[in-house]
Amino acid sequence: MAKKTLNIIESAYRAVMEEQDDTILWLLAAMQGAGAEHTVVLRGNAVNYAVAGQGAPGLTIGGWKQTQAPHMDNDVIDLIERRKIPVFVIKEDLAARGIERGELVPGVQLLSARMLPKHMAEYELVSHW
Amino acid sequence: MSQKTFAIALMDPPYESENLTTAFRILDVMAQRGHNINLFAYEGAAGLAFAKQTPHPNPVHGKNVAEENHPTTKDQVTALLALAAKNGGKVDWVNCGMCVDERGVGEFVADTRRGSPADFHSFCEASDNVLAIPTK
Numbered sequence: 001m002a003k004k005t006l007n008i009i010e011s012a013y014r015a016v017m018e019e020q021d022d023t024i025l026w027l028l029a030a031m032q033g034a035g036a037e038h039t040v041v042l043r044g045n046a047v048n049y050a051v052a053g054q055g056a057p058g059l060t061i062g063g064w065k066q067t068q069a070p071h072m073d074n075d076v077i078d079l080i081e082r083r084k085i086p087v088f089v090i091k092e093d094l095a096a097r098g099i100e101r102g103e104l105v106p107g108v109q110l111l112s113a114r115m116l117p118k119h120m121a122e123y124e125l126v127s128h129w
Numbered sequence: 130m131s132q133k134t135f136a137i138a139l140m141d142p143p144y145e146s147e148n149l150t151t152a153f154r155i156l157d158v159m160a161q162r163g164h165n166i167n168l169f170a171y172e173g174a175a176g177l178a179f180a181k182q183t184p185h186p187n188p189v190h191g192k193n194v195a196e197e198n199h200p201t202t203k204d205q206v207t208a209l210l211a212l213a214a215k216n217g218g219k220v221d222w223v224n225c226g227m228c229v230d231e232r233g234v235g236e237f238v239a240d241t242r243r244g245s246p247a248d249f250h251s252f253c254e255a256s257d258n259v260l261a262i263p264t265k
Contacts, residue, residue, distance in 0.1 A: 017150040018143060018200055021190070029189045059150060061157045061205045062212030067198045 002037040006123040008116075012045035016070045017059055022049065024129045025075050032083045039123070040079060041111060043090040047097065050076050050089050050104045073105050080107040090116070132218070134165040136252035138261040142173025143202040149177070152262050153205055160213040166220045167252035169244070172264065175228035177202040180236040203238045210240050223248045 009024050016022055028038045042049055049072040058066030079085040088111040089104065101110065111119060120126050137156070141148045159166055170177055184199040186192060206222060213220045223244035229235050235243070253259050 013147060015144050015146055017147065018202070020187070020197070020199065026189050033189075059153065059200070059205075061153050062160065062208040062215075064204055064208035066200055068192075068196075 002035050003124040004037050004039070004122070005125040005127060006039050006041065006120055008041045008043060008126065008128045009046045009049075010044040011129055012048060013072075016072065017056065017066070020066075020068050020070050021075055022070075022072060025049070025072075025079065028085065029075075029079060029083055032085055039086045039088070041088045041090065041116065041119075042076075043093050043113075047089045047093045047099065049073070050087065050108045051099060052103060052105045076108065077105050080105075088119075132163055132165065133257040134167065134255060135159060136249070136256035136259040137166060137168040138249060138259075138263075139168065139170055139174035139177070140172045140262065140264040142176050143182070145173065146264075148262050148264070149174075149202065153209070155260070156209055157212065160209055160216060160218055160220070163213075163216040163218045165218050166209075166213060166222075167248075167256065168220065168222050169246075169249035169252060170222065170224045170228075171249070172225070172228050173232075175224045176232055176234045178206045178222060178224055178237045178241040179203060179234040180238050181234075206241065207238050221248075221252070223252075 007028055028040065032038055052073050054073050055071040056069055058069040076087055080087050086109065088109045090113050091110040092113045139149065139152055143149065156166060180203060182201040182203045184194055184201055186194045187197040190197060210220050222241035224237055224241060226243045226245055229243060
């Protein structure tokens with residue numbers, strides 16, 4: 001059985017336009033496909049990944065156009081619904097950014113920063129990205 | 130608007146940060162307006178014009194190569210050069226030679242070249258303004 005792993009993702013929007021996704025969400029999805037057992041906590045600026053309806057227009061440089069610009073909310077939905085990876089967001093970090101619960105994609109769970117250490121104790125591995 | 134000449138320094142490698150997306154957006158506007166761009170690709174940015182970059186499929190997205198249409202910075206560089214030429218601007222895209230050698234990325238797209246910090250010095254001396262976007 002795979003080791004239960006908690007992944008705390010804090011670095012956000014790094015290279016997402018070039019990669020057309022977040023490299024850590026991508027990595028976890030790929031690992032889950034290989035048998036890993038992941039849980040995700042979004043904190044800091046990464047809580048914005050869970051906001052529904054976000055997205056940037058594709059990059060255009062002269063005659064070159066990006067056609068598959070990233071939509072991080074869709075990637076979070078994919079983790080929850082298709083890959084069965086639980087996704088939590090730190091509610092204090094949402095509040096600090098003025099993001100309401102109703103703005104988030106379905107299935108995201110709220111977690112208090114105060115409860116995070118207790119939550120960590122439930123996992124065999126903890127990675128902070 | 131009169132034509133200006135800008136010296137640009139980039140340092141970030143492809144696929145590592147948002148700095149390059151911001152840089153290419155600025156460069157695109159410069160090229161649209163027909164300005165001259167003298168660019169020094171330093172450190173990781175020496176790989177931006179590497180000719181062997183290859184788009185890939187994305188199994189996590191469930192897309193093949195064509196559907197994923199994965200960006201390559203070499204294509205962005207090529208598009209920038211074409212846009213500038215169309216609008217009457219010149220681009221001198223210099224890849225730092227030692228940085229290129231360290232990384233094994235010595236094959237560049239057409240109309241970019243190998244150079245050195247001396248080129249960046251010349252660029253700064255000849256410029257109307259300088260924009261350095263460093264790695265943080």
